[in-house]
Amino acid sequence: MFDIVTAPTRAKLADGRDLLFFALPGHDPAPVADRRPLPERDPDQSELRFDRSTGQWVIVAARRQDRTYKPPTDQCPLCPGPTGLTSEVPAPDYDVVVFENRFPSLAGAGRPAVVPDGDGFVSAPGHGRTEVICFSSDHTGSFAELRPAHARLVVEAWRHRTADLMGVPGVEQVFCFENRGEEIGVTLAHPHGQIYGYPYLTPRTAAMLGQAREHRIHYGDNLFAMLLAREIDDGSRIVARNELFTAFVPFAARWPVEVHIYPNRFVRNLIELDDDELDAFARLYLDVLGRFDRMYSGPLPYISALHQFADTEAQAEGYFHVELMSIRRGATKLKYLAASESAMDAFISDVTPESVAQRLAALA
Amino acid sequence: MFDIVTAPTRAKLADGRDLLFFALPGHDPAPVADRRPLPERDPDQSELRFDRSTGQWVIVAARRQDRTYKPPTDQCPLCPGPTGLTSEVPAPDYDVVVFENRFPSLAGAGRPAVVPDGDGFVSAPGHGRTEVICFSSDHTGSFAELRPAHARLVVEAWRHRTADLMGVPGVEQVFCFENRGEEIGVTLAHPHGQIYGYPYLTPRTAAMLGQAREHRIHYGDNLFAMLLAREIDDGSRIVARNELFTAFVPFAARWPVEVHIYPNRFVRNLIELDDDELDAFARLYLDVLGRFDRMYSGPLPYISALHQFADTEAQAEGYFHVELMSIRRGATKLKYLAASESAMDAFISDVTPESVAQRLAALA
Numbered sequence: 001m002f003d004i005v006t007a008p009t010r011a012k013l014a015d016g017r018d019l020l021f022f023a024l025p026g027h028d029p030a031p032v033a034d035r036r037p038l039p040e041r042d043p044d045q046s047e048l049r050f051d052r053s054t055g056q057w058v059i060v061a062a063r064r065q066d067r068t069y070k071p072p073t074d075q076c077p078l079c080p081g082p083t084g085l086t087s088e089v090p091a092p093d094y095d096v097v098v099f100e101n102r103f104p105s106l107a108g109a110g111r112p113a114v115v116p117d118g119d120g121f122v123s124a125p126g127h128g129r130t131e132v133i134c135f136s137s138d139h140t141g142s143f144a145e146l147r148p149a150h151a152r153l154v155v156e157a158w159r160h161r162t163a164d165l166m167g168v169p170g171v172e173q174v175f176c177f178e179n180r181g182e183e184i185g186v187t188l189a190h191p192h193g194q195i196y197g198y199p200y201l202t203p204r205t206a207a208m209l210g211q212a213r214e215h216r217i218h219y220g221d222n223l224f225a226m227l228l229a230r231e232i233d234d235g236s237r238i239v240a241r242n243e244l245f246t247a248f249v250p251f252a253a254r255w256p257v258e259v260h261i262y263p264n265r266f267v268r269n270l271i272e273l274d275d276d277e278l279d280a281f282a283r284l285y286l287d288v289l290g291r292f293d294r295m296y297s298g299p300l301p302y303i304s305a306l307h308q309f310a311d312t313e314a315q316a317e318g319y320f321h322v323e324l325m326s327i328r329r330g331a332t333k334l335k336y337l338a339a340s341e342s343a344m345d346a347f348i349s350d351v352t353p354e355s356v357a358q359r360l361a362a363l364a
Numbered sequence: 365m366f367d368i369v370t371a372p373t374r375a376k377l378a379d380g381r382d383l384l385f386f387a388l389p390g391h392d393p394a395p396v397a398d399r400r401p402l403p404e405r406d407p408d409q410s411e412l413r414f415d416r417s418t419g420q421w422v423i424v425a426a427r428r429q430d431r432t433y434k435p436p437t438d439q440c441p442l443c444p445g446p447t448g449l450t451s452e453v454p455a456p457d458y459d460v461v462v463f464e465n466r467f468p469s470l471a472g473a474g475r476p477a478v479v480p481d482g483d484g485f486v487s488a489p490g491h492g493r494t495e496v497i498c499f500s501s502d503h504t505g506s507f508a509e510l511r512p513a514h515a516r517l518v519v520e521a522w523r524h525r526t527a528d529l530m531g532v533p534g535v536e537q538v539f540c541f542e543n544r545g546e547e548i549g550v551t552l553a554h555p556h557g558q559i560y561g562y563p564y565l566t567p568r569t570a571a572m573l574g575q576a577r578e579h580r581i582h583y584g585d586n587l588f589a590m591l592l593a594r595e596i597d598d599g600s601r602i603v604a605r606n607e608l609f610t611a612f613v614p615f616a617a618r619w620p621v622e623v624h625i626y627p628n629r630f631v632r633n634l635i636e637l638d639d640d641e642l643d644a645f646a647r648l649y650l651d652v653l654g655r656f657d658r659m660y661s662g663p664l665p666y667i668s669a670l671h672q673f674a675d676t677e678a679q680a681e682g683y684f685h686v687e688l689m690s691i692r693r694g695a696t697k698l699k700y701l702a703a704s705e706s707a708m709d710a711f712i713s714d715v716t717p718e719s720v721a722q723r724l725a726a727l728a
Contacts (some may be wrong), residue, residue: 049717052579054571064721086716105704105712119583119590121598124386148597177703185700194703202708207418215416219483226483227416234485252415252422267500283440295613319387323707334548335700339541340469340556343669343687345709346425348469353413355426357649 007144008098008160013088014038022124023148024095024158031091046126048199050115056203063240070150073189078134078190079345094137095150097158098195101130105362106196110170113200126244127170128195133157134190142191143178144300152282155196158306159270159278161195166269169357171197173205174308175270183326183334193304200339201314205307212317217277224319226360227251228262237357240287242362244280247288249357254347256302256329257356261322269308288324291363295328302326372462372524377452378402379516386521388513388705389457395455399448402466409471412563414479420567423478425469431482435552442498453498453648460521461498462559468494470560474534476624480504491534493561497521498554499514506555507542508664516646521671523642525559530633530674535561537569538672540635545665548691549697557668565678569671576681588683589616592626600720604651608644611652614723615715618711621694621720622663622713623652625686631673633684652688655727659692666690 008020011031015038023030046061071077071156080094089097100107106128113124120267133153135143144155158176166176178193179186201209215223219225228246231237239259247261261284265272273281303325309318329335329350340346372384375395379402410425413675424637435441445451450466453461464471469478470492477488499507499518510518514613522540543550565573582635592610595601601613603623611625623646631637637645656664667689673682693699693714 046482048513049616051614051618052587053575054568055575055615056571056616056709057713058618059710060716061712061714062714103459110555119579121594150654175704179702179705185698185702196704198710200586202704202710204418204707204709207420211417211419215483225414250415250417251419252414255421277383303703303706305703325706334549338543338549339537339667340566342667342689343541343568344539345420345565345568345571346426346562347420350426352424352426 003292008157011090013090013099015041017041017088017102019099020097020157020160021094022090022096022098022153022160026106027095029091029094030081032082032084034090041107042126042212043108045104046049048113048124048126049109050113050122050124052119052122056199056204059105061126064137074140076188076190078132078192079139079186080137088132089134089137094134095136096133096153098131098157098161098204100131101132101194106130106198109168110166110199113173118360123201125266126199129165129168129195130169130194131161131195133161133176134192136191139190142289142293143182143193144286144293144299146286148283148286151286152279155270155282155285156193158195159273160271161222162308163271165195165197168197170199172200173198173202173310175202175310178302178304180232181299183301184287184303186301205309205318208307209309209315209317218319222266222317224262224317224321225266226317228264236354239291239357239360242280242284244277245284247284249353249360251352251353253349253356255325255327255336256349256351257292257295257302257324257358257360258353259324259327261288261324265322267320268311268315268318270306283320288360292324292326293359294363295359296331300326300328323325368595372521375454377454377463379405379466381405381466383453383463384461384521384524385458385463386454386460386517386524388517391459392534393455393458396446396448399452405471407472408489409468412477412488412490413484414477416483416486421564421575423469425490427467436618437503440503440552440554442496442552442556443503444501446606449663451684452496453501454616455685458501461526462495462521465494465496468598469697470494470562471714473532474563476536488563490514490563492563493529493532493535493628495529495559496523496556497525497540497559498556500555503554505573506544506653507557508650508655508657508663510650512647512650515650516643519634519642519646519649520558526633528670529559529561529636532561534563536567537562537674537701539566540670540672541727542668543667545663547665558568566601566660569682571670573673573679573681586681586683587632588626588685589630590682592628592683600718603721603724604648604657606644606648608641609648611648613717615717616722617713617717619689619691620687620699621656621659621690621714621724622717623688623724625649625688627684628720631684632675632679632682634670638682649686652724655724656688656690658727659723664690716726
């Protein structure tokens with residue numbers, strides 16, 4: 001299905017990083033030369049270390065400690081830079097742009113991370129890919145405020161990058177996400193997200209696929225399709241629906257605000273969605289973000305996580321969906337992860353999923 | 365070994381909750397009557413919900429939304445209240461005190477949470493126990509500032525509560541912990557910790573025991589004993605040691621500051637430590653906390669998590685240890701959990717474990 005993905009305009013940054021422009025119909029990206037004197041990239045940016053006590057990889061990216069931290073608005077590296085001297089995006093303007101992170105947690109092509117025989121300390125090169133995606137050239141905007149056609153272009157860019165990164169040697173999982181809000185540590189205000197290509201299955205994804213395999217053995221069907229059907233059947237946690245997608249607060253939500261968005265049909269990733277579904281997804285995603293921003297007097301800080309899966313045996317049970325979560329538990333209160341959550345992964349929620357769903361459903 | 369645990373002075377709060385005083389030699393706890401008109405306790409404070417997509421229980425404790433939030437110092441509910449009208453601790457003074465949480469996430473005796481056959485939504489009563497432990501009557505103090513004998517008394521109280529709560533029907537895991545610092549959402553400044561009795565094995569503990577079982581099958585020894593031996597052998601991440609305990613930054617640390625403290629001998633919990641080991645533990649624990657507070661100009665916010673295990677077949681490979689972690693990654697910077705950590709459990713560290721260990725080792 002790769003052929004229906006819009007071809008972006010490609011350019012290179014001064015240090016060789018890829019830069020891709022995705023444009024609305026009638027817009028013609030016009031990148032200029034990146035004339036900044038950037039230092040050469042270090043091929044060994046990071047290291048993976050295997051934690052035997054949990055069976056999980058940890059990325060050690062020590063160079064990121066010096067990354068750009070809350071720059072003044074007039075020095076925003078994500079705003080268009082028509083001179084080619086001030087920005088990561090050397091161009092007079094853009095709609096949606098993607099480029100390789102200058103301070104990457106993962107970089108370079110390699111092989112998936114493996115744990116060799118033996119019981120010693122295990123590390124591996126931090127191969128993979130980390131990209132930045134700017135949703136709009138408007139510094140003060142947000143995803144929720146995008147026009148539907150523009151949101152659809154972001155979805156198209158996510159889809160393109162998913163297809164591309166799934167083909168990078170060594171990438172096991174492609175993760176498109178957005179962190180929004182200074183309250184959760186976002187260091188650049190310009191509306192943007194990130195795209196990671198991990199050289200291993202992340203712990204949560206591995207756990208979910210493990211559960212789904214068990215479920216298939218016991219019940220013969222797909223775990224996530226069953227959960228979606230039960231949520232629709234129950235109805236008490238549905239936030240919004242259209243003919244092709246459903247948004248709900250899950251029965252066992254962990255966060256003060258948590259919404260999952262599923263396509264009504266089983267697919268593994270954005271690449272497998274057809275045009276109507278991509279449209280319906282962009283619409284419902286904007287709908288949910290709009291409800292988020294009407295919950296309190298200011299915009300809701302949130303994390304949006306696209307769970308996508310490859311068409312491989314290990315990931316066969318993976319059902320594409322988005323998990324959105326916020327730590328805001330009141331107009332003036334945030335939920336901090338305390339010892340139960342941080343040290344034991346045991347989540348304690350202060351609100352019932354049904355009450356959050358009712359509130360969000362009413363904020364149409 | 366229960367017989368060597370110091371017997372505390374027991375009292376009851378106005379709504380029937382347990383209150384236990386642990387005293388230094390020569391001190392005589394003198395509780396007064398709790399004369400506050402407290403509302404009756406609700407036996408159904410919380411609910412467990414099973415998340416089939418991850419195989420994890422989530423606690424839904426909706427009543428906690430109204431719990432005490434950053435009260436003024438003169439209304440601190442953890443300071444001694446000699447009138448019996450102002451505090452959770454009705455007494456003129458105390459050394460260390462433990463009481464049941466007024467806003468519990470878990471309460472009441474029951475059975476361990478189980479997932480029945482079938483693929484529907486599963487919930488269970490939030491049985492278990494949540495206690496508050498006050499380390500000192502000094503509102504402005506901290507654990508790090510306790511005299512060694514006083515810290516040893518806290519360890520004794522943890523040990524007593526561990527033995528007691530392990531005997532509560534339905535409690536599968538006893539978790540003593542401390543969250544310190546407004547930066548991580550602590551709502552009461554008075555130095556205190558908490559003790560949870562969960563009706564299930566927490567996800568991190570279950571993962572660790574699963575890894576240790578696998579390790580035993582493959583290598584024939586205890587996973588944690590092997591990791592401790594390798595850390596000592598390597599030496600580059602050792603922070604401090606005494607003859608009976610070792611503190612180190614683990615090879616695959618997830619947090620900007622992370623230190624694990626292990627007894628040099630395999631035990632499952634505090635109950636199994638002898639007097640010399642309890643002394644040595646209190647000393648090394650204070651030592652590590654002292655180093656934490658010398659890292660920056662102000663006290664380090666941290667979470668301290670005591671990993672204890674029961675003497676059961678399922679928990680047989682569990683090795684008692686403490687995991688301390690902080691989100692402070694610089695004098696003015698905190699590490700926020702972003703999408704990789706929050707949504708995928710994939711941790712990215714900005715510092716090498718060796719550099720943190722060297723820094724802490726030098727702060728003697």
